[in-house]
Amino acid sequence: MPYEPTAAVLNNIRNTISNYCIALDTKQFPLLHSVFTKDVVCDYTAVSPTNPSIIGIEKFLERIQIILEGRITQHALSTQRLEVVGNEDEEVICNAMTYFTANTFTTEEGALNHVSVFGYYVDRLREVDGKWLIFERKVHSFHPRIKNSSSIAPSPGY
Incomplete structure (x- = not known):
């Protein structure tokens, strides 16, 4: 019999994907333990060629702590498709595709540098002890990074 996800299951999956962004933007990296499985396989080639397979x-x-050192990030998630496949007699998997915008800010030599990346995550999630976790992620970018610099001083929050 095919598995029919409840609204609570779909919300759990969305929260898992959102917690990734929250962990990075707030620098609460231990939160990533509630996002990824212990043996997660990630491909970030599209946005970080020097860190292709993790x-x-x-x-x-x-x-991620090394990559984000000295950087401020702001992630936004938008369009999303969740497809939960499997049946009650086998492992159930969620195939998720989620569009994102990632903004990264750094200050160097008195200038505020800003890079925007527009792309999407292709995630595979499974339920582990009642929580849906990502066990496979591939990041895709729609185009090259958009970068600009400004001589305007950053706000006190930076």
Whole structure:
């Protein structure tokens, strides 16, 4: 019999994907343990060519903290498709596609630098102890990064 996800299951999946952005933007990196499985496989080639394949949550935590050192980020999620497949007799998987905009800010030599990336995540999630976690992620970018600099001083929040 095909698995029919409840509204609570779909909300759990959406929250998992959202918690990724919240963890990065607030620098609450331990929150990523509630986003990814221990053995997650991530492909970030589209947005970070020097970090193409990341295997395992601990390696991901190590790399993301280095990548975001000295940077402020703001992620926004928009269009999303969730497809839950499987049946009650086998493992149920969610295939998710979620559009994102990621803005990164740095200050160097008195200038505020801003980079925007527009893309989408292709995630595969499974239920682990009642929580839906990402076990596979591939990041896609719609175009090259958009970058600009400004001599305007950053606000006190930066």
